[in-house]
Amino acid sequence: MTFFKNYPFLDFSKQENRDWIPGSLMSGRSQLPIKVPVVVNGIKIDGLDTRNVTNPSLTAEVVAINDMATEKQAEDAVTACEAAKKTWGTWPVSKRANIIRKAADIMIERHHELVTLMVLEEAKDWKQADADLAEAIDFCRYYADEAERYFTPQPTSNTPGETNFYTYFPRGTCLTIAPWNFPSAILCGMTVAPLVCGNGVIMKPSNQSPAIGYRVFEILIEAGVPSEALHFLPGSGAKIGDYLVKHPKIHVIAFTGSKEVGLNIIKEASVIREGQKHIKKAIAEMGGKNAVIIDDDADLDQAVTECLYAAFGYAGQKCSACSRLIVLDNIYDKFKERFVDGLKSITVGAAHELDTKVSAVIDEASRDRLMGVIEKYKDNIIGQVELSKNLMEQGNFVPPTVFESTDFQSDLGQVEFFGPLVTLFRVNNLDEALAAANDVDYALTGGAFSRSPANIERIKKELECGNLYINRSNTGAVVAKQPFGGFKLSGIHGSKAGGPDYLLHFLEPKTITENTMRRGFAPEV
Template identity: 50%
Template sequence: MTAGERERRTLAYGREIFARVDRHGPPAFTAAWVDDRLMNWTMSDESLKVQLFRFVDALPRLTDPAAIAQHLREYLGQAENAVPWWIRAGVNLLPARGLGGRMLAWAARTNAEHLARRFIAGSNVPEVLESIRQQRQRKLSFTVDLLGEATITEAEADGVQRQYIDLLNGLRLINDWPEVPLIDRDHQGPMPRVNVSVKLSALFSQFDPIDPEGTTRIVCQRLRPILRLARQTGAIVNFDMEQYSFKDTTLHIFRTILSEPEFRDWPHAGIAVQAYLKDTEHDLEQLLAWVKERGSPVWIRLVKGAYWDYETVIAAQNDWPVPVWMKKHESDECFERCTRFLMENYRHLRPAFGSHNVRSISAALSLAEEYSVPPEAYEFQMLYGMGDEFKDVLVNMNRRVRIYTPYGRLLPGMAYLVRRLLENTSNESFLRASSGGDTTEEKLLMNPSAVNHSPKNGQHAPTPSFRNEPLSDFSREETRRKMSAALDRVRHFFGRTYPLIINDRPVMMTHFIDSVNPSNTKQIVGRCSKATPKQAVEAIQAAKAAFDTWRDVSPEERAGYLRKMARVMRDRRFELSAWMVLEAGKPWREADADVAEAIDFCEYYAAEMIRLAKPHDRNVPGEDNHYFYEPRGVAVVISPWNFPLAILCGMTAAAVVTGNTVIMKPAEQTPVIASKLMEVIQQAGLPRGVVNYLPGVGEEVGPTLVNHPDVAVIAFTGSLNVGLSINHSASATPTNVQHHVKRVIAEMGGKNAFIVDADADLDEAVKAAVDSAFGYAGQKCSAGSRAIVLEPVYEVFVNRLIEAAKSLTVAAADSPGASLGPVIDEEARQRILSMIEAGKKEATLAYAGELGDLKEQGSFIAPHVFTDVSPNSMLGQEEIFGPVLAVIRAKDLDEALQIANGTKYALTGGFFSRSPNNIERVKRQFRVGNLYINRKITGALVDRQPFGGFKLSGIGSKAGGPDYLLQFVLPRVITENTMRRGFAPTTE
């Protein structure tokens, strides 16, 4: 066909479908009619729709009538402009207790289950079988999708595998039912009747594209019995496609397992591909090449995609390229191009078109005609409970239609339900447009390549002048390859010696600090010269000598040096990350984030210095008033080992850009990374003496650095005891030799808590708890060490938390699949173990992980979870700085807040809840420096979440915030009388 002929045939098919559609709808006042009216009402206002869907999503966790009434009031209250007055009045009268409350709870759950049954085929296999029987009576086929909670434990992954096996065994009865030729035969003869869709991420709790080989190995172990049973019983298995970051790993698993001898000749497997992704056409070409090599066809389910909002948000948050087409018509165009490709290659890639869009369906019919594809060789797939009138039309046109049929427990399946409701009621939805009555058929059938949509979907806030450095996307093979290569290169430099750098000159000492790889303590990462008090004084003298010149360098030029440092670190990004993996024991993502934060500090503080340097003048006739900042003098930067690049770089960059000179004293455990930062500074070309590198033992050189009268600023991050000692020592002011009061900036840790509300999404809460408590082995000052859980969900939360902790992979940090690496050194390990032993005397050790051979290899500690913890115990009050989580029970939110605020620290905190009122209350009453709602409590980003606390968590302002640089400067005002003999020059 020519393009014009193809378009005419497409439009002809589309008009035929619309002409065949039954437009009468359900009879008035029937249950279906009422459902449609309610659906249309909720669609009419975006705020009402969102609030009602939020209520539906939260309902499974609401255990009593009072909670149901409370959430209804809160959610509908947030959409009060869209709700009629009589409903607003009624909401305020909702009963929370007694018979009325119980009736309300029953009605809410009953109505939600009724709504769920519209989109979910059943809660067990017999109900699904009955639904399938009814579908087959309408000549509709099926594929069953298993609903459930997110898989966050290996026990849950085993349970999912059992459910798939039970499902296949239960559905095999269908093979004995009478044949329906339209759906039970294809162009080659009888085809499998049973069709099951599998989500691969549900088969492994640690499914992670950063480790595709490890993920593939575990997923395939659980997948093989499912595929064997499917082959034995005569079933088709489809691999579902999830979020973009999982795509390549999902494709890899699909190709890997179906290339195994056992399954290589099996044609009854398929995979979904998403036309809204820009990669999809390339992926189809690769699949075709693989199938030709394999020698047996596979099914391809072509869909538009269900995660558009998620993908655009994730890309915006990480400043990654957006993987999806930004305009709907672009996705539609891609869908038609992919349809053509599948029709051309239907003998290898068997087509299944998942769409309710009549234009897309008509294009497939036209292309099938063009390429002489037998009608039985392809099929259309639609969602259960949606667009039934279009299903019937295609059946009447003798086309095979398969229904994507979800099953599972109704209320826990609400996440799926909400997504279907949002999809069904979105402004871009074809079903909404076709049933709304205000869109013409010709517009609905318009060729997407002829559509001119100027506004883009998903517009985000304007890009600020400062942008965070994007984290590396380890779902991309190229990124993983670069990281692996950097690790290999860095290992070749193990054991080298590094000098001090004073006044830009190397100083090699006779005594060294041996830096050890905490993942393998037999490996010496490097040997750094160990400074003595003598070298500390020399470094201070060098910095003092450089100060007068550096102070007078313009702010713009100083900012330029920071931007050069940022560029150097970008160029050396994977190398610097590799050093942190091997010297600090940071897993890949943690190390990469450390480098990105260091770059952010340089770029942000450079921009902030330019802002602070802008003149602030308040002039009047005859008088000029000039307000400005000048540096304090010599700054000592004492940094920790847990963020060995980012924090050292951040404090140094802040001091340097404000005109101070610096002595960098890194932690003894990570001096090599600090040496690499000194190399970056030298590559950026900073003048001699502005920054000096002074590794040494804190007890030996610390007093000299802190007490020396020529030091003006001390920036410290570390333990509470050392921070308070520095503050005390620095407060001494011998006026005969020191004519200034030293400024101390100190971040000193926390005992951070997150509260889990009774209505919390436990999928999110447990995952965030594990990430917060055990990420980087709990060695972050922001780490979550206390989980305060409300009574109604305490037992469920604890059980899932323990299983999630069991599922973590403890491994060397350079292993890409490591969930949890080592602690920093043997001293830290022994300290943490002693606190664990003490904790056993005051609480229940509910879980202690096993280490196996790792115990002898490095400084490893497995995750530990304590329950029945008293808020005032050691476990509830003292910072442990390791993978130890204390779980505390609270009877209500009042008690939870009292416990959360009841420590000497105030650094980070978190709250998991779906109650708008409770969230607002916690924002007011949970007194910490950084509070996170419904997300993990670690991972602050420069400018987005300036970091720092109060009480005994810190002295000073937040790092990465708009007032951080003010701590390194002194404000001055110069006033000049410009009047002479009664004459003042003009101010213009």
């Protein structure tokens, strides 16, 4: 059995893999601020309002100035996508697949520049940014392969006189609403999936990550996607996102973001509007309140190291992040001590600095919201990294914090914070651990550290999550190896990105039956 080959991460232990960084940073900075246009049908639109995006680690630095699309551009994009049905949509699948593969090659060529941009625009540290781009490259290559598989018609019978084939064709125009936390990977994945299936795509990048989004768009066009098939609409989610979700000519909405926005999209997408002769598909990945269970025979060296990473990597701004640590009583005190000590040793700093393990959060609004949580639950704090006043003023920094609680129903146990905050809960046994872990709205990722084969088996069956990790960090899913997505209120329609079912969202199946008998004769007899 052959498996997909993922694009490898950089080995930073080799000096040549570190030497490029200062030069790339300087050259990246010299291009700031990046002007991000709205592009419809290959044309950059003039005269729009603009919005600034600043470097979260250094808010004095303006990284991007993006134009804000209006409903007019949205409408034009939809019209162009209709035209794409006759061009892009009719091309042989391998032609489309090769264009998407070429985009991956271009990303590899421009690796340093793209990684540097994510460090500056989203305060991703170098390792996170490198992994993000590798995932974008993987999405291109994986979905290209998958499309070729789906577009090969499959026979469903072998009886003579009649041929039966099961095949797929493009579903229709897709609206992609992307998050900022995997600014190249998720945007790229949610764009190339519908694209390679032959659909026109309207990209609505996150307001916090327009520049890297624009690079992804540019690269796809450079690789050969025709201008009527792909449009780039940075702007207000409330305005143009809403307009397009309700648009009768949109067939699929691919969304990754908050539960509130996601559920609203699902609701609006269910309405059939004037001129609409189809039922829309809305796929949504909406976050988690992910729990990791620490069993009393866990290897603490492993558990502490992996959980520190899972909770605080990229300042906890991952829908997969560990945000609840459910620890069995016997091991609680030991785990707590080592975890809190480990936390205090973490270096918090600007994302471009090589020593930084945890950097700033994406914007002021996030920072203020998270500081509010810290204030509200200050009596529950058991450990926190002390940040200097300078650092707090320099960027949107939030001190990584560990809480302790016995109340699973509090915000600490139920609300997704999307920041460097994690809570420890003590339980008596595995029954209680599983019950607590499952008692949330979400079911995205989960984890457990245990060396009891029986407990591991039980956790595999009973812990409710779409991506379960045993004895390793519950973050860091890679394409094809770990198709990613959850259920309950974390996601809809089993939409696991980077998996063998994902393209189905963007395809319609068709069964084609032909009677091949003429005058009692058929070729195969």
